[in-house]
Amino acid sequence: DTEVTQTPKHLVMGMTNKKSLKCEQHMGHRAMYWYKQKAKKPPELMFVYSYEKLSINESVPSRFSPECPNSSLLNLHLHALQPEDSALYLCASSQERTYGNTIYFGEGSWLTVV
Amino acid sequence: AQSVSQHNHHVILSEAASLELGCNYSYGGTVNLFWYVQYPGQHLQLLLKYFSGDPLVKGIKGFEAEFIKSKFSFNLRKPSVQWSDTAEYFCAVTASGSARQLTFGSGTQLTVLP
Numbered sequence: 001d002t003e004v005t006q007t008p009k010h011l012v013m014g015m016t017n018k019k020s021l022k023c024e025q026h027m028g029h030r031a032m033y034w035y036k037q038k039a040k041k042p043p044e045l046m047f048v049y050s051y052e053k054l055s056i057n058e059s060v061p062s063r064f065s066p067e068c069p070n071s072s073l074l075n076l077h078l079h080a081l082q083p084e085d086s087a088l089y090l091c092a093s094s095q096e097r098t099y100g101n102t103i104y105f106g107e108g109s110w111l112t113v114v
Numbered sequence: 115a116q117s118v119s120q121h122n123h124h125v126i127l128s129e130a131a132s133l134e135l136g137c138n139y140s141y142g143g144t145v146n147l148f149w150y151v152q153y154p155g156q157h158l159q160l161l162l163k164y165f166s167g168d169p170l171v172k173g174i175k176g177f178e179a180e181f182i183k184s185k186f187s188f189n190l191r192k193p194s195v196q197w198s199d200t201a202e203y204f205c206a207v208t209a210s211g212s213a214r215q216l217t218f219g220s221g222t223q224l225t226v227l228p
Binding site: 031033040041042043045048050055056090094096097098099100101102103104105106107108 | 210
């Protein structure tokens, strides 16, 4: 079982709604990630937090807003999404090493935008 | 930047057949290599990883992979597949100095017929 937990497992939201995805890990990892995965495709990196600071933003639209309140928690705030944003959103974490990092994934949050 | 190629998009095998999934990467420096598996409707799970040392690595569920540096390859093998191995398999790589940026291949869908 994964030690990265995500809530909710499923979310349906309208294009005018504001919602949030939440992620928690208790492995003492100092890097946390958001990925987006469309069906039958590999995950695409969205954001990376290192020591609670945003270190990588892969040109993600501003309707996705990440937040890292502390070293164990990672949120993804969603606002004014489009139907094409429907996907599996994966949270992940890893130790913060320059070499030999293993990235562990959560079970994901299935998002449907209607 | 590194890239990963998985040339087999869909592999269909009968139970007890042997499996080999190809993975090639392009990067001139030191890499860390991974195989992840995603069962239908589930999250990404780490099958095995290579950081250094013995190029033949063993993972969970009877899988193994061999790193051949001269061929830039990290092929996944299993001597006898089971119906429960039906899943999507992703090869992934991180490069030295970019340990947080996991680059995935396009994935291989394995279907095992009972």
